[in-house]
Amino acid sequence: MILHGYWRSGTSYRTRIALNLKGLTYDQAAVDLRTGQQKSDAYLAHNPQGLVPALEMNDGTVLTQSPAILEWLEEQYPQAPLLPSEAVARAQVRAMAAVVGCDIHPLNNLRVLKAIKGLGADEAATSQWIGQWIHDGFAALEVLVARHGKGWCYGDQPTLADCYLVPQIYSARRFNIDLSAYPHLLAIEARAEQHPAFMAAHPDQQPDADPA
Numbered sequence: 001m002i003l004h005g006y007w008r009s010g011t012s013y014r015t016r017i018a019l020n021l022k023g024l025t026y027d028q029a030a031v032d033l034r035t036g037q038q039k040s041d042a043y044l045a046h047n048p049q050g051l052v053p054a055l056e057m058n059d060g061t062v063l064t065q066s067p068a069i070l071e072w073l074e075e076q077y078p079q080a081p082l083l084p085s086e087a088v089a090r091a092q093v094r095a096m097a098a099v100v101g102c103d104i105h106p107l108n109n110l111r112v113l114k115a116i117k118g119l120g121a122d123e124a125a126t127s128q129w130i131g132q133w134i135h136d137g138f139a140a141l142e143v144l145v146a147r148h149g150k151g152w153c154y155g156d157q158p159t160l161a162d163c164y165l166v167p168q169i170y171s172a173r174r175f176n177i178d179l180s181a182y183p184h185l186l187a188i189e190a191r192a193e194q195h196p197a198f199m200a201a202h203p204d205q206q207p208d209a210d211p212a
């Protein structure tokens with residue numbers, strides 16, 4: 001498999017975590033978002049939406065949209081399950097993932113930030129916008145993790161929810177968001193820093209990492 005992605009992209013990061021948790025090997029093809037490579041003809045052939053990630057299978061089939069990719073991985077590779085066995089618990093894990101995937105990340109994505117800047121938002125207004133959606137979602141997740149977590153977002157094993165949360169915390173740190181109000185989320189971040197699948201998925205560990 002080839003993961004087309006970008007080292008600092010949260011959606012690529014969440015996909016790498018899921019692949020690693022399942023013990024799958026994959027190659028990576030870097031799509032440089034800074035230079036607009038996601039809009040190149042070559043990449044648009046993989047994903048007409050011009051967004052990363054895309055997962056190319058060995059037979060050439062390409063999957064897009066990280067939620068669909070993660071659900072496919074879960075169905076195709078049931079080892080190290082990312083979802084609990086009970087239906088209500090599965091819905092609760094998916095709900096936690098959706099707080100990030102539907103209600104935080106899309107509002108702070110590169111193209112959305114470019115759009116609000118294009119409408120006249122300056123740096124301060126853009127930072128306020130970013131912080132608003134992160135705090136809104138993290139406040140709810142803090143309650144949910146306190147309720148359901150026993151070391152991870154849900155229970156004592158990493159689930160889909162952790163695949164989404166950890167990259168969003170990384171992104172919040174890049175945006176200098178004060179996370180002190182979220183001790184349960186910070187405990188998961190600390191745990192992920194010690195977990196091999198999360199460590200290997202970290203942006204700084206990727207072949208295209210360019211922290212300069």
Ligand SMILES: N[C@@H](CCC(=O)N[C@@H](CS)C(=O)NCC(=O)O)C(=O)O
Nearest residue numbers: 009010011051052065066109110111
């Ligand atoms: N819902 C999509 C969102 C993908 C997405 O927004 N990817 C970002 C990187 S995290 C991207 O490619 N941004 C490029 C751009 O905005 O031009 C998914 O989960 O795969």
